[in-house]
Structure formats: structure tokens, C-alpha cells
Amino acid sequence: MTTTAVLITGTSSGIGRATALRLAARPELTVYATARRPGTLADLAGAGARTLALDVTDEESMTAAVRAVEAEHGSVGVLVNNAGYGEYGTVEETDLDAVRRQFDTNLFGLARMTQLVLPGMRAAGHGRVVNVGSMGGRMVFPAGGYYHASKYAVEAVTDALRFEAAPFGIQVSLIEPGLIRTEFGGTAARTLAGSAAPTGPYAGLNDAADRQMAQSYRSRLLSAPPEAVAKVIERAATGARPKTRYVVTPAAKLLVHSRRLLGARVFDAYLRQQFRATA
Template sequence: MTNAVLITGTSSGIGRATALRLARRPELTVYATARRPEALSDLADAGARVLPLDVTDETSMVEAVEAVEAAHGSVGVLVNNAGYGAYGTVEETGLEGVRHQFETNVFGLARMTQLVLPGMRRAGGGRIVNVGSMGGRLVFPAGGYYHASKYAVEALSDALRVEAAPFGVKVSLIEPGLIRTAFGDTAAHTLAGSATPTGPYAALNTAAEQQMAQSYRSKALSAPPERVALAIEKAITAARPKARYVVTPAAKALIHTRRLLGARVFDAYVRMQFRAAA
């Protein structure tokens, strides 16, 4: 396994925090990527190498992987971080936006994985860290399509972990809870854009927007992106990395609550939280 770490989506949030954290480790060569590499000048100043990479563009993905392999022989660690949350009800959300979200959150992740695995197999090892979400283990209303993309990341990670193990490739899934990045603002913006102000889901959408705003402002329920970066570092450096790293106490509590309560009771709990829709 080489020391080359390729991270997708480092222009902000979790990706940026991860690149900064890993760049401080002298044994690692960190490749920070984004659609606009000029936005990564501070990461270059911190010691990361910068590459253009759009996970919805085949040529861009191939060229990024080839650049790392030309310098190191293979990608040692792939951190599939690029992703975003687009919110709206199942009925009202346009499927064109849903397809784009899946291109970024699921198919981009899958294609990057396909591109690095041959090199990892030749090198006799590697690590793949997929950034999922607690939203891949439970669902809130007005977020069905986003949650579906993260459920897909769960499934891909579980399959890949077994498939890649014989080749020395270890796979970990990071499941953050609410993280104080631009994610919440993006989700609220897409929710407002997808909703019909006087439509049948108007009350639900209003309640969902209020819940997001309150939750992301709460320091008890949310955490800074550096907390996720620490979990990613552990997944990369541990001799025996965990299959899953759940980030934030609130996320751990919600995941266990959903598992223990079952669908009927958890649905009742969610309806209480979104009572404005009743």
C-alpha cells in the first residue's frame, strides 16, 4: 500500500477538514481535489497536492486517478467524500435533480472505487473510506431521496468490504450525524425550491425546514467537520479499522433508537417531531 491519499470534494466542510488534518502527517501524500482546484490554494499551502476532479465526469475521474498512479504506482487510500443533500418530498421533487444527486453521492463514489481498485490489487493492499451518513440508517420526511442515496452507500460499502478483503483492501464507512458545514444551508435551499408554497406538503416542508435550522444550530446535536476528519484519520491509520464509524453522540443515539423502537414506534416519534404537518 502506498502513502498516497486521494480525497474527493475538498473545497469545503468535511473534505477540507480531512485534507488539512491528513496533510499534517509527514508519512502521507495528500491529494485534495475539487471541481475548481483554484479554490484549494489554502490546502496547497498546508502541504496537500491539488488536482481537479468532478465525480460526475468520467474523464475527470480517470485523469485524477492516473495522475496519482503515475507518481505513486497506486492510490493507497481513497476517501470518497464528495456529496450533497437535496431535500424535498417524494411526490414533489423533480427526478432530474434526484438523478444528479445520485450521480454525485452514489455513482461517482462507485466509479472512483472501480478506478482505484486495480492499482490497489497490484500493490497488494489499500484502503477505501466512504463518507456516508446516519441518514443511511434512518429516514426523516422530506429527505427520502437523499437518504436513499446514503442507504445505497451503506450497501455498496458492505459488499465491497467482503469483495476486496482477499486483496488486502480494507473498507470503512463513516456515518456522520449533523455536521456544521454548508450542508444544512444547501438542504434547506433545495427544500424551499422543491416545495409548492400552497401545496399539500406545505406544512410538512415548513416543519422540516425549521427542524433542520434548529438542529444544525444546536451544539448538543451537531459537531464541527473536524470531528469527522478525526474518524477518517482513524479509519486510515488503524491496523484493524472498523467497518463503521458513527460520528456524534446524537447520531449514535438516533441509530440505536431507530433499531430498538422498530418502524411503527419510530414513525410515531418522527410525527411528533414534525407535528406542524399534522
């Protein structure tokens, strides 16, 4: 039986892992689950996925992974650009080397993986690219400007790619999750804590941001498990008419539309209430 090759980045945990597990259960798909350390993917291999080493900040690693899939299938049928993380801190205090590393993963890795699979997709006359962005590509919270900037950039690249790739039979979708209960929240909190001195000028704001993140990720009303995103990625990867955008979680949909309708001044007033420093 001929199967469609699905290449997913960043599957060692969270959304990527849940997506690999879900898609590996479909007999018409051959799922390639990837991570910098493939030894972390044993459970995915047991579930039927094939595993590859892939670091989206390393050219040789990316090229080798794509070549391995193309050697067996001719082309990558679906690329899921999932790898990413949050580097948090204020604009003034965050180390720019850390910001560059974040963009290397969140944007440039995504872009390079896309460049590598497109020639094969064009030759095949079909393919799909599913980019995992964030509701943070549509709105901004304080102490997260650089993370949001990387996701705004993913929005722009995805919009351009969708138009450019369409004549070749390649469909492009953007997934915009809200708060998802993964390791992302913990990583964001650690980078926020390490971005500035505890008694610095933004100490109150950083404390408030840390408190808001902790409360929001604990909330079952505001957050969702990674399986909720995996289900949506499955629709984008396999549906007959995939949407251009999928906002995931009811809370994310409410926030995105509220930001659009309220405008900057009113939304800033809302943020001042939410991120008010405590004595």
C-alpha cells in the same frame, strides 16, 4: 521517504477540507485534495496538500485524477470518497432530474472512483477505501427520502465491496456522520425550499422540516464541527485495525440505535411529534 498517497474527493469545504488539512499534517502521507474548481483549494496547498481538479460526475476528470496519482505513486493508497450533498423534498414533489444528479454524485461517483483505484490497489496488494456515508443511511427523516436513499445505497455498496476486496489486502470502512456544521444544511434547506410551491399539499411538512433542520444544525448538542469527522476518517485511513463502520457524534449514535430498538411504528410516532406543522 516513501509516502502513502491519499486521494480525497470534495475538499473545497466541510468534511473534505477538514480531512485534507488533518491528513496533510502527517509526514507519511501525500494528500491529494480535489474539487471541481481547484482554485478553491489554495489554503490546502499552503498546508502541504497537492491539489487536483476532480468532478465525480465526469468520467474524464475522474480518470485523469487517478492516473496522476498512480503515475507518481504506483497506486492510490487510500481513497476517501467524501463528495456528496443533500437534495431535499417530498417523494411526490421532488424533481427526478435533481434526484438523478444527486445519485450521480453521492453513489455513482463514489462507485466509479472506487472502480478506478481498485486495479492499482490489487496489484500493490494493499489499499484502503473510506466511504463517507451518513447516519441517514440507517434511518430516514421526512422530506429527505431521496437523499436517504442515496446513503442507504452507499451502505449496500460498501458492505459488498468490503467482502469482495478483502482477499486482495484492501480494507474498506464506512463513516456515518450525524449533523455536521458545514454547508450541507444550507444546501438541503435551499433544495427543500425549491422543491414545491409554498401553498402545496406538503407545505406544512416542508415548513416543519426546514424548522427542524435549522434548529438541529444550530444546536451544539446535536451537531458537531467537520473536524470531528476528519478525526474519525484519519483513524479509518491510518489505524492498524480500522473498523467497518464509524458513527460520528453522540447524537447520531443515539438516534441510530433508537431507530433500531423502537421499530417503525414507535419511531414514526416520534417523527410526527418532531415534524408537526405549526398553525
